[in-house]
Amino acid sequence: MTETAVYAAGGVVWRMVEDKLKILVIHRTAYVDVTLPKGKVDPGETLAETAAREILEETGIRVALGIPVGVSRYRMPKGREKIVHYWAAEATPDAIRQSQFVPNREIAAIEWLSPKKALKRLSYPVDVEILENFLRFVDDGVLSTFPVIVLRHGKATPRSGWTKPDASRPLTTRGVAQAHAAVGPLSAFGVQRIVTSDALRCVQTVRPLAKALRLPISRTTLISQDLWEAGRANPRLVIGKRVRARVPAVVCGHGPVLPDMLSELALATGTLHGSYLTSAAALPVAGFSVVHLSASNPGSGIVAIETHESRL
Known part of the structure; x- marks a missing residue:
């Protein structure tokens, strides 16, 4: 602006x-x-x-x-x-x-x-x-749509010097503020489901949203950074379920895993890959990309993508 x-x-x-x-x-x-x-x-x-x-x-x-x-x-x-x-x-x-x-x-x-x-x-x-x-x-046959929102967790305690399991790294004070600031923008898209990596920093990022919307948090290791680094992550199962459900959802994950999550959204909807996916996945902490899909025919391709950065 x-x-x-x-x-x-x-x-x-x-x-x-x-x-x-x-x-x-x-x-x-x-x-x-x-x-x-x-x-x-x-x-x-x-x-x-x-x-x-x-x-x-x-x-x-x-x-x-x-x-x-x-x-x-x-x-x-x-x-x-x-x-x-x-x-x-x-x-x-x-x-x-x-x-x-x-x-x-x-x-x-x-x-x-x-x-x-x-x-x-x-x-x-x-x-x-x-x-x-x-x-x-x-x-073009697109009227009713639903979003799958890919969210990167807020600012977390640095990995360097952290002696406990990586998944237990919490948000910093700034990260907590970013999580609260994200409630309004995410709520504007009518979120009805919240899915997140089970890492603490991701769970803490979606917790204010879940509280505001009175929604449960679904935790999964399939998009965790630990499994991704071990080569055992499976974002396809997570993303595929969200596309089939046709319900507005937030999926919170980690920077290294986001490209795979966006790629799976393209694959699940028959959308050609392109630089737009790279841009949508290159999110700063607490940023999110809203992927809009046709509610009547999700397999017809991604209708639109918009990216939002945290104001904090």
Whole structure:
């Protein structure tokens, strides 16, 4: 991010009504316009957190982020550049029923429209462009997706000088802070399963997330660094299970094991290998890559990959 630009995030919120796709637009009170839900990043917040929060605040609908669908850039009245990141986001029937939206000083109304009507009603070309990007995915047969999130553990006590078993190395103070800071960004993607190497540093990394989401932690030696160094790791079993389950999941592992985990995701989904996998696996401590897969046909290939670094 640059210091001069204003950053924001939002989403293309969608639902199916009698097998027909509907897009959510908002009518803003002060501007008397029709836009996609979005808002500025709060201090200390990531773009993914902002998108989920702003959609909830403006529409009353709690969503899990899907695939990234574009970035809009434009000049504000005083000349500063505004950069807005967008994700697709399904509004589930339960989320819609639980919405408590009422017209307010900022949002006069929300409206569900067909894609064709939404394209005509949106007030700004940048919003139209984002919706068109989303509809290209729909035309390609990609609508409902789920993520497999590959997470590297937080900053751990150095290996040099550690006399106990390597798997017992704990997180440092910074690593603990990174684990807590990751809760918001990871939660934005609707995580429902948490799988981790059984090494303490990995378990400690996902523990705050598990507590926040009230989810159990599934521990495995199959993606541990100890087994990887011994040539006996088996990320294929771990990753294959996650792909078959079609449920949003976090898989926490170690730097040396991450390339194998990403490679197995490509193999499990029939995706060609490329430099993008190397980039997605080259994560700093507490960083994560979100691999988006088609919920209806995971074997059709990776739809999108996005990488996030810890802010600490």
